[in-house]
Every structure is written in C-alpha cells, then in structure tokens.
Amino acid sequence: MGLSERQQKIYEFISKFTRDKGRPPTIREIGGHVGISSTSVVNYNLNILAREGLIQREKEVSRGLRVVGQQAKQLLGEIATVQIPLLGKIAAGSPIPLPTEGMTKWDGEMVALTRELIPNEEGLFALQVKGDSMIDALINDGDVVVMKKQEAADNGEMCAVWLKDKNETTLKRIYREKNRVKLQPMNPTMKPFYADARDVRIQGKVMLVVRQLQKLPA
Amino acid sequence: MGLSERQQKIYEFISKFTRDKGRPPTIREIGGHVGISSTSVVNYNLNILAREGLIQREKEVSRGLRVVGQQAKQLLGEIATVQIPLLGKIAAGSPIPLPTEGMTKWDGEMVALTRELIPNEEGLFALQVKGDSMIDALINDGDVVVMKKQEAADNGEMCAVWLKDKNETTLKRIYREKNRVKLQPMNPTMKPFYADARDVRIQGKVMLVVRQLQKLPA
DNA sequence: CTTGACACAGAACAGGTGTTCATGGTATAA
DNA sequence: TTATACCATGAACACCTGTTCTGTGTCAAG
Incomplete structure (x- = not known):
C-alpha cells in the first residue's frame, strides 16, 4: 500500500532526525517539522507507518519510535562494523608484526570493515x-591483509609462514605432508614449493585482502 | 581523571541501552538499572560523564543523551556504511553486467562496505x-570487484575494458598513446599489451577488490 | 575543630509527552 | 441519499521527565 505524501515526510523526518541527533523525535517534534499542529494527526500517521512495518512503536514511552526495515540500516548507518588494528607495514624479508598478548587497546590506526565480511x-x-614481494600470492603493493593470529592451520588454508632457513615471511596455502610442508602459492598457475616442517612456522591465517585502487581525496 | 564504578556502570548502560533500543535512556531508566533511586544522583553523575567528554547532554530534552568519543562509533555500530549492488558474476569472455540507467533500486544482493573504503x-x-581468467590482474576466483561505471579513464587507472577483436573483457591499467592503447596487467612483472584504440571500450574503473579467504559459517 | 569539596538521597515543580475523545470534511460505493 | 472508510483538527488528561532545592554523610586540608 502506498504512503501519503505526509507519511513519507514523516518517515523521512524520523530517519533524518534519529541519524542526526542520536535519538528518535517526539510526536510534537515531528509535527513541528512536517507542518502538523495536532499531535493526534501525527499519532494517527505513525500508527499507519507502524502498520506498514516501516517503524516500530513502543507504547507509552517517550520517543518510543524506531525505524526498521531493510533500508533502515543503510539510512541510519546501523550495520554492524568491526574495528581491526592496523599494526603496520609488511615488506619482503621482514618479520611481520604480531599482536602481543597484553595488547588490549590499540591507539593507532584502525581498519573498519562490515561484519558481513x-x-x-x-x-x-x-x-x-x-x-x-607477494605478487605470487596475488597480493600487491598497498594491499591490506587481515589476518588471524594462530600457529596451527588446516590444510589448504592461506597462511603467513616464517621460513627459518630463508629468513623471510611469505603468504602461501599450506598442506602438511609427512615431515615436510607443501607451500602452494595462491596463484594456481604457479608450482608448489616444499619445505622442511621444522623450518616452517605459521604466524597467522589470512582472512581477507582488500585492495584499494583509487586513493581517496583527502 | 578516573571514573567511579558507578559512572562506568552508567556509561555502559547508556551505550547498551541505546544500541539495543535505538534511543537513549531517561534519567529514571538509568537509575533503575544501575540501582540509584534518586534522579538527582543520576543527573549528578551524568554531568560528570559529560564533563569528561564521554557523553553529550542536551538541556531540557527528554532522552537528551548521546554517547560520543572514539569508542562510541564502535559501541553503537554507527560507522557510516555504503551499500553497493552486487550485479552478478563475471567470467572470462562474457561481457560484464553494467548498471542500466533506470536502475534506481536494486532488490538483489548488496555488498556493505565502510565509507572509509x-x-x-x-x-x-x-x-x-x-x-x-583474471589472475594476471591479481584477481582470483571468488574475489569481489567494486567498479564505477564510466567510459573514460585517466592514464594509469585500472579499468575493465572490452576488447572488440578478441571479444572479451579484461582488467588492465590503461595508458592512451597516439592511436593505440597500452594495456598493462596489474602484475608489474608482466609485459604490457597494445591494442588499437578503436578496439578498446572502457566499461568502468576498478575502485576496490575484496578477497575473502575464509568462508563464513552459515 | 572547621571548612570545603565530593557523593548521595529524597522531594517537589514545571513543562514535556503519549494518549484519547469529540468533531468534521472528503471521497467512494451502495 | 446514505454509509463507510479515510484523513484531519483541537483540546484535554494523566503520566513522564529534566531540573532544582534541601539535607546528610564522608574525607582530606587548613
């Protein structure tokens, strides 16, 4: 069922107000901004919006409004996000920085990602x-790699491994064999590489790679 | 200056309440859940939280509270996100689906990303x-590519180009020369490729690539 | 001891706020 | 015409809510 022009204005106002102020508007605030003098008219139209499933109402509660629905998340920016500490740069040959045990709070840069990812x-x-240096892992200069710290890995998982004899860290798919480890580059056209199990130390599992081609205008 | 235990409880309650209910609590709701019978005591502690910059207060407004600060965004999930329509799959040789003009609303799948990206x-x-097929662009099976629809591109930009003579779409860095176009694979170790300018049609610019290594548990 | 800052309790007040009621206009269908 | 649903107006009510005032107790500095 379609909404009247008034109802649309009310709905948009609620969304905007809630996003801007951090709290839903009162009935009179709605009326004032939409051009309705009577609270009962606003109340009437709010009930319609609630019936249509666009908002939720809580009875006898001040500002007991809530925008719901699919667009609501987008409208209010309410999608759950995750903050991940950006520990530093990783270059060829250098050991990668790992989170320390006592590191509860990180005051440096953070990367925000949606919980969907x-x-x-x-x-x-x-x-x-x-x-x-990580081209063979399909990872380019500037890419951001999200990793999970762990020292074990299932076969086939993409991991950051420290090669003791070569003294460098690479990203490879890992497959344990008897007493050696098969390290398969992510690029499927490339040949695997074998290393002694004692020379391989898993530092973390790669969860996500983000490559930003266009730099943001500052 | 440190917060008292009571003030911490109040702060946490405000955060949780706001996130759960979509509106800030009233003074009495705070008192009730934190175990304070007097509204003035709650008011007293709220002023301290405001002085410490942890919340903002609006005078003489019901539920005129707001959690602020760095953690607030994380706490409330208030980081701005962008919804991008996931138009479909792209495979070697097939033309890529482009958004049509009249496509204002997309009811299919959406990808959520933070506005930071x-x-x-x-x-x-x-x-x-x-x-x-896009390995030479450092893009693997399953990767999600975010593109911007446009038919022109600056030199060096990563674009989806339609090669008329080869009848396929590839992702390459593009450099215009006199009457030919240099197409440089993203992989810097690979040699560039030249095509007649008339055979090249830009379909869009690559903005972002996301590779999800670990599949989510459904 | 006195003073003052700090933390708290309880009560009261003025205005805010959701709810409800009576009323009326307008359009569409019977 | 009558009936009905829809939309709107204005007013009143009861409760909610932020604010403010008085008072109490504690603790450290003077």
Whole structure:
C-alpha cells in the first residue's frame, strides 16, 4: 500500500532526525517539522507507518519510535562494523608484526570493515603490504591483509609462514605432508614449493585482502 | 581523571541501552538499572560523564543523551556504511553486467562496505569473479570487484575494458598513446599489451577488490 | 575543630509527552 | 441519499521527565 505524501515526510523526518541527533523525535517534534499542529494527526500517521512495518512503536514511552526495515540500516548507518588494528607495514624479508598478548587497546590506526565480511574479530589484525614481494600470492603493493593470529592451520588454508632457513615471511596455502610442508602459492598457475616442517612456522591465517585502487581525496 | 564504578556502570548502560533500543535512556531508566533511586544522583553523575567528554547532554530534552568519543562509533555500530549492488558474476569472455540507467533500486544482493573504503557510492556496482581468467590482474576466483561505471579513464587507472577483436573483457591499467592503447596487467612483472584504440571500450574503473579467504559459517 | 569539596538521597515543580475523545470534511460505493 | 472508510483538527488528561532545592554523610586540608 502506498504512503501519503505526509507519511513519507514523516518517515523521512524520523530517519533524518534519529541519524542526526542520536535519538528518535517526539510526536510534537515531528509535527513541528512536517507542518502538523495536532499531535493526534501525527499519532494517527505513525500508527499507519507502524502498520506498514516501516517503524516500530513502543507504547507509552517517550520517543518510543524506531525505524526498521531493510533500508533502515543503510539510512541510519546501523550495520554492524568491526574495528581491526592496523599494526603496520609488511615488506619482503621482514618479520611481520604480531599482536602481543597484553595488547588490549590499540591507539593507532584502525581498519573498519562490515561484519558481513568479518564475523568474528577475535585475534584479528591488519597489515599493509609494502612492495611487490607477494605478487605470487596475488597480493600487491598497498594491499591490506587481515589476518588471524594462530600457529596451527588446516590444510589448504592461506597462511603467513616464517621460513627459518630463508629468513623471510611469505603468504602461501599450506598442506602438511609427512615431515615436510607443501607451500602452494595462491596463484594456481604457479608450482608448489616444499619445505622442511621444522623450518616452517605459521604466524597467522589470512582472512581477507582488500585492495584499494583509487586513493581517496583527502 | 578516573571514573567511579558507578559512572562506568552508567556509561555502559547508556551505550547498551541505546544500541539495543535505538534511543537513549531517561534519567529514571538509568537509575533503575544501575540501582540509584534518586534522579538527582543520576543527573549528578551524568554531568560528570559529560564533563569528561564521554557523553553529550542536551538541556531540557527528554532522552537528551548521546554517547560520543572514539569508542562510541564502535559501541553503537554507527560507522557510516555504503551499500553497493552486487550485479552478478563475471567470467572470462562474457561481457560484464553494467548498471542500466533506470536502475534506481536494486532488490538483489548488496555488498556493505565502510565509507572509509568507499567515500562516494555514485555509479558504483560490484561483481564477483568466477574462474581464474583474471589472475594476471591479481584477481582470483571468488574475489569481489567494486567498479564505477564510466567510459573514460585517466592514464594509469585500472579499468575493465572490452576488447572488440578478441571479444572479451579484461582488467588492465590503461595508458592512451597516439592511436593505440597500452594495456598493462596489474602484475608489474608482466609485459604490457597494445591494442588499437578503436578496439578498446572502457566499461568502468576498478575502485576496490575484496578477497575473502575464509568462508563464513552459515 | 572547621571548612570545603565530593557523593548521595529524597522531594517537589514545571513543562514535556503519549494518549484519547469529540468533531468534521472528503471521497467512494451502495 | 446514505454509509463507510479515510484523513484531519483541537483540546484535554494523566503520566513522564529534566531540573532544582534541601539535607546528610564522608574525607582530606587548613
């Protein structure tokens, strides 16, 4: 069922007001901004919006309004986001910075991602790649890699591994064999590489890679 | 200056209440849940929280509270997000789906990203890559590519181009020369490729690439 | 001890706020 | 015409809500 022009204005006002002020408007605030002198008219139209499922009302509660529905999240910016600490840069040959145990609060840069992408932020941290050393992992200069700190990994998982004999960190898919480890580059056209199990140390699992091609205007 | 235990409880309650109910609590609601019978005591502590910059108060307004500060966004999930329509899959050889003019509303799948990554969603759409055909663009099977629809591009920009003679779409960095176009794969170790300017048709600019390594548990 | 800052309790007040009622206009269908 | 649903107006009521005032107790500095 279609909404009257008045109802649309009311709905839009509620959305805007809630987003701007951090709280829903009162009936009289709605009336004042939409051009309705009577509170009962606003109340009447609010009930219609509630019936249409566009808002929720809580009875006998001041500002007991709430915008709901699919657009609401977008409208209010209410989609759950996750903050991940950006621990630093990662370059070829250098050991990657790992989160320390006592690191509860990180006051440096953070990367915000939607929970749609990252359901669980536990043990997660982000690194920005410097240089072309990870091209064979399909990761370019400037890419941001989100990793989960862990020292074990299932076969086939993409991991950051420290190669003791080569003294460098690479990102590879990992497959354990008897007493060696198969390290498969992410690029499926490339050949795998084998290393002694004792020389391989898993530092974390790669969860997500974000590549931003266009830099933002500052 | 440190907060008393009571003030911490109040602050946490305000955050939780606002997130859950979509509106800030009243003074009496705070008192009731924190175990304070007097409204003036709550008011007293709220003023302290306001002085410490943890909340903002609006005078003589019901529920005139607002959690502010860095953690607030995280706490309330208030970080601005952008919704981008996921138009479909893109495979080797097939033309990529482009947004049509009259496409104002898209009822299909959407990709949510933070505005930190995508400042302006105008003309943006997302595609999921199927297959390994874009390996030389450092894009893998399953990656999500966010593009902006446009037919022109500055030199060096990463674009989706339609090659008329080869009858396929590829992602390349584009450099216009006299009457030919240099198409440079994103992989810097690969050699560029030249095409006749008339055979090249720009379909859009690549803004962002997201690669999700670990699939979410459904 | 006195003073003052701090934290708290209780009560009262004025205005804000959701709700409800009586009323009336307008359009459409019977 | 009558009936009915819809939309709107204005007013009144009861409760909610922020504010303010008085008073009490504690604790450290003077």
